[in-house]
Amino acid sequence: MHPSTNASLEAGSNTDISSKKIEAGMATPQTIDVSNEAQNTESEAPAPVPLLSDTRLYIIGLGIWISLFLAAFEITVVATSLVDITSEFQDFNRASWIVVVYLLTYNGFLLLSSKLCDILGIKSMFLAANLIFGIFSVACGASKNMTQLIIFRAFQGIGGGGIYCISFILMLSIITKEKLGTFSGGISSVFAIASICGPLLGGVITEKATWRWIFYLNGPGVLVSFTILYFAIPDINQVKFNRQMLSRIDFGGGFLSVAWSILLVYALQEGGAEYPWSHSIILGTLISGIVGLFIFAGYEWYIARKSSVIEPIFPMRLLKSPAFTYLILTTLCIGVPIYVAIIVIPQRYQIVNGVSPIRSGVLLLPMLVVSPVMALLPGLALKTYWRYVPYGLIVGGLFSVAGSAGLGTLGYSEKIEAKAYGFLVLQGAGMGLVMPIGVMLVKFVCGPKDEAVALGAQNMTRVLGGLIGLAIGTAILHQKVEHELPGVLSPEQLQALLKSPRILATLQPEQLLTVQKVYAKSYDLQFNMAAGFAGLGTIFAALTTYHILQLMKNFDVEALFGSLGVKKDLEENRAEDEKKTEKS
Template sequence: MALLSQGEKRIEPLDSDGKIEISSTPDERDISSISSGEQNEDIHYLVGWRFYLSTAGIGLGLFLINFEVTIVSTALVPITNELHDFQQASWVITAYLLTYTGGLVIWAKLSDIIGRKLACLSSMIIFTAFSAGCGAAQTLLQLIVCRAFQGIGGSGIYAVTIAMVYEMVPAHKLPIYSSFVMILFLIAVALGPLLGGIISQQASWRWIFLINVPFCAVAAAMILFSVPNNFPNQGRVRHPPRPSLKSLDFLGATLMLAALALLITGLQQGSSLLSWSDSSVLAPLIVSGVSWVAFLASQWYVSREGNTIQPVFPWRFCRSRLVMALLLNAFTIGGVGITCTIQLPFRSQTAVGMTPLESGVRLLAFSAAAPLGFVAMSIAVKKRRVPPIYLSLVAQVLQIIGLVFMSRAPVDKPDWATLYGVSSLVGFGMGACNSAATLMTPFMVEKRDIAVASASVVQFRFLGSTVVLSVITSVGNTWVKNRLSEALGSENLGLLFESTELIDSLPSDLETLVRNRFIESFNLQMEIVLGVAVVSVFTTLLMWQRPQIRIP
């Protein structure tokens, strides 16, 4: 966040339809958190109807794309049962997360070149078009392909709107403003599974995707009419130079996308085939490793002084212990929070036999606690000026406690009531950790890197969820396959991995055995997630410094 001048506050007309505010509040960051090279300058902020309408557009856009991540969690079983391919079920989520994750930094950098408004509107058009495509899909392959393109649009909406959040208000108002916007994000995560269950049970799962079309069109209209074309430089006599398209690091972007796509494809193949020695698993993982090395080498090369190409991942990030710790922390936060959001409804439907709606209701204990954690963190760091890193450590301890109990759920009690209470601890911790990462990001990087840094945090968060989800899916499916192969036989086992509706048709004693094995599988998966949560504590400690960052 740019530092603000200390002159008088004044209101000047932007045009006949709106106004801009020139903020005069001095930035209150600790000296240690001010990046070198930043200078004080007047920053013009939107006020009045432009501010409120653009905020509504940003909030609605963020709501829809994050709503899309979790709404599928309770509808996944009905979708794959209708399209007859349960074994490939996780691709419906992973395809979206793959392109969503891969596009974040690229969209952030592109918005620096073509402008925030144009980048935001372009991504909304892509998201809307392929949401309609998902709703019309007739095969699982068609759905997966449309989900991948839908993720491209979603990544653009997130990357650009988050950058706009940091540019909408002065630094001293950021905790309150970001809390409002991020609460919408967490509400979307909370409501997604519930509404997914309602839609799947009362109508068709296709409306899970089609519902995005009218609402995203409304969000695009809000941005179109309220955000100035030259945002965030509206009202300035002299605009800072905007980089040209030629300065975009196309090689770096290509290598990063290839590395991410191959990594996630290899992990996903491993979880689907239940084998990590197959060539279709090893080949993409090996090539992904080579691509990552090539990507890092390219970023080092283009980050050299005097180079006109702007790297998609500045090498100065790699040289900063704080920034790298922040990104690793985001990886582990996503590996815990989003994975639980997907797996808890899955457990309810396979191990307990609940309907999609019932599983969505059960998830509320977890997902409703996340906004509370975010709000509690924001209030504490703003009103009490407690360093976010202290509270982040407390939140991670809560996650660990919750996961210890979740990984030890009794097999003879499928609908274990205690599970919903301990899952709320994990949800609260997830919200608080997300709040800490969001609030600290602009205070750890230079002003020119805010868009890329905020996108990178989200990218690592979703990359963490994709990697952990693929690993635990493989482990869980392998566990179920090995424990049920003798009892079910190869034919019924194949039918089970095609559609879980088979469980309801089994004899009572065999049905109980299958559901118990799914509970054991879930417990094993949560032990892996618990390990990720423990690692998260160490990544937070890597951000330790003196004095600590305090939010003004």
């Protein structure tokens, strides 16, 4: 199936607006002190931004939704068009790269895009991400051969990843607590809707027109969103580009953050699918990705200690906060049931129950409807019950455990049982609570100067968690198929089945029944695995909540979601909590 920035302001003194002005309806964008050394730059503090009208906020929300939908839509839309694309280029062997290369750059540039918001400004980076995505979408449609398409898809993924992470940063930088629930619900609905609409619309477009329009249609869509965002978004932390600004960019850290994540994502995507897990390519990229992660961490630690100018892509000081560390671990684990549900449930309906692709999408509505509705609740609770919001992370985790465990008990049935819809409701409730609360809690556990990169790290770990879950799920499926079906299907049929379920239409009734039962067992095991990760995530959620409650003892919600700043007492609590952790 996851803050405005300012380089020259200190957290805690980021605005000149008094509490009386806050009550009168004025707010300023949140600011981030990217480093002590950055105070020597020539950038100036932006003027306070008035509280935006409801109309303007919803217009911006529409622009964000369109951008985010197009970026998420591109992950799945090509799935039903691969045969037509590869047939035209006579290059079926590289079909998987059309999907994989987008995911590689999409996830690889999340952290870098978030950090660049600190230096270049949120509005500039968001518009640039939209522009990159739109230009290379059109370029994909105009590709003359497979090599061109793969290269253009890689650049399209860079823009898509930027849109994904900056959307959350932008949302937190312009809205107050009263609107947070509405925006969270809308944003949460994007991914579920895109995951269902992608394959369906991809098939319709390919059948009625040509696969090239899958990419061409992004052009007008990006034009609409770009226009809305350009005129509606206020100038948040806009700075003039100069050599001094360039010297602050951590190019080495940026390269390493992209390299390790691309290697790791490639191994998770291709292991057990294109190559067996024991293949040298998979082992090499997997080990290189893990080693690269440690090299990246060491390099960032070195830069933070030795450099007085360069701003680390990921400040390692964030991991000194137990609340943030446990929040990241929660996000990683909960990403598994989210992605497994969105991807596996439609497959189960089609293969085990024999429903059409369109109906399999419609049957996901219990989850898709409940998720955005539940996402509204944390934002509404901020008005009067904000101290209880962190507990929602635990509740969401428990919903995910119950939903995943329930979906793991369905077994084989010719018809879809009614209880499946109830489990989907639980799954949607968990997804709807965990995602927006996770974003909100970044404001609780991180200082303003670290919010953008913290959100980027959270988004990256959610995607990685999902990919880990899908990789394990694929391994489970292959293990069941390869061990239980050789006596039922020929070797050629087995290989064809692992590549595409279309072969089911050619099987004899008794063969089909056996295959459906084996797949049902596989899907049950996959959801049992997802329930295990959800349970582990719930434990981490409880630890996250405990440490956040320690920070909230003297907490003023208006200081955080009213003026969009952080009061000094919260910073002191956070520092005291970190000192206790270091001593222990």
